[in-house]
Amino acid sequence: MVDYDSYGHVKIVKSPEHTTTVMMAKRISELAGEAHNPNEIRFTSAFPVLYSQDRMWATTLMVDYVSGLFNLDIFGLCIDINGIWAIDWINKRQQKTLGGIQLSKNPNYSWYGNVLMDYALRNANASDWLLIEDNFSDNFRFNGKLGPADTLVISPSGHWVTIDNLMNFDFINILVREARISYSDLNTFLRHWRAGGSYRLAYIRLEFEMDTDFENFDEDLEIVETNEVRKYRVEVEGDDTDYEIQGGYSIQRMDGVKATINYNLRRLLMVVWHADRN
Template sequence: MPFPILCTPFIVQSEIISILQPNEIVTASFCSKKVERLLKGHYQRRKPLEWRLFMTDRDSSADVIIETSKDDREGIPVIAAEDFSELDKSIHIPRESDRYEITFHTERSLPVIYFKDRVMAAKWVVEYVTDLFNLDIYGIEIDNEGIWAIDWINGQDKMLKCFDWNGDEATMDYVLRNTRASEQYTLAGTVSDNYRFEGKLVPGNHFLIYSDGHWVTLDNLMNFDFASIVVTGCRLSVPDLYAFIGHWLNGGSPRLTFLRLHFDNQLDFEHFEDQLEVVERDIAGEYRVWGWYRS
């Protein structure tokens, strides 16, 4: 027999809601409009400040994922969006609209929304969850098919905290020119050896290229405005690197405090310390290197 949560005292309701996982809360919100209003009212009063809401749109499927703490790197998928062509009506959830269908995915333990337009479905699930939990979208993780989300977020006059892209050269230039993320950019896509970028990125705190970073030139590096930069597959020459060090020592890239370049080829750094003007001191200590990624 279902537990009559709507008939319980307010304090008991709050305690019950507080022990539910995000995917359980989203699923429960589809039980009835009264339950949805109850849950929405709870989070209007008690905004889950540690929670981070991400949207992923990869491989023609969109999910909303919530990280419940800074230590929760995997996150909990709470709802998914699909095209009508993927509709499985085996477990149907009643709805009050002819525009979409809802089913419950038993293996993933979450509701799935189906629209005739998959992008519309993705927007719908993000808006539903942000409204339910009183949260802004924290980050997006997309491939080529998900670049619609960049204009959608920008059109709401909001800035992401984190942006993760894994596509190819067809959308790379658009991504670099139009994405705005205040905390972190992560690029893991593939581009040709001839690809070059001549624009400027919106400043952020951290910029990570996990593959195919050969496109990064000396001019790119000097124009990046980040506190930390990691480039994998770097092909800068030794003279380029020394030129950047000189630029930095003379006050260029003033926000940069951490730079890591993983080179494609073996380079000779015999006089590297001379370029840095290193002065030896009798000082030892432990220093923490910043690092973050979502698997």
């Protein structure tokens, strides 16, 4: 189940890509041209619509009704800055961790918005995926941890992600767009990974905001060029497809696990060759 608070929808889903609207909440002011009660239900040809002065009340009512009707826990939550209240509400109403959380785009930002998004990131616990689509302000900083979960996507505004953030992300798959990670930071991350950090990581893709010059890797990383062509599979943003990584550089973790690194001025890709995946 996904609660789209911003749009007033409650949806039953098999996956984030396949949804069906079953109920909708709208503000009572949208019932124009007639007298109406503070809370009113109207039926369309497709699904009922609940009109209310208090959309938080209407949303929780709908989610409770649908989850009780089908005897389901809430699986996913898709919200913008106005729906952050739902994180605590869901954490209190069920023991099962959410499967996925999507923090959607916000048109305007203030210091208060930064505070709310910091709170959301610290409390957004999900087992499968965390999709952060927010437009963060230039001065936004986050010093907490994210994960553990399967997939993290930060798009489009990944400029706030620091090297410390990257080393504190506990995910199998990571995609960060508009990153401002420097070349020296990347060496730091590789040193962290080589020593056993980010142990579950199988795939990371950084797409840089500006051209990033790659010089020689630090010698202690013992990175060597390779012309190997290998296939890997990754599920990011609903895409579960086999890909090829051609050539690049090979790096080995202290426990013997290897990874391939491929990069250009605007992108770095690293695939880790775990025995049980990739």
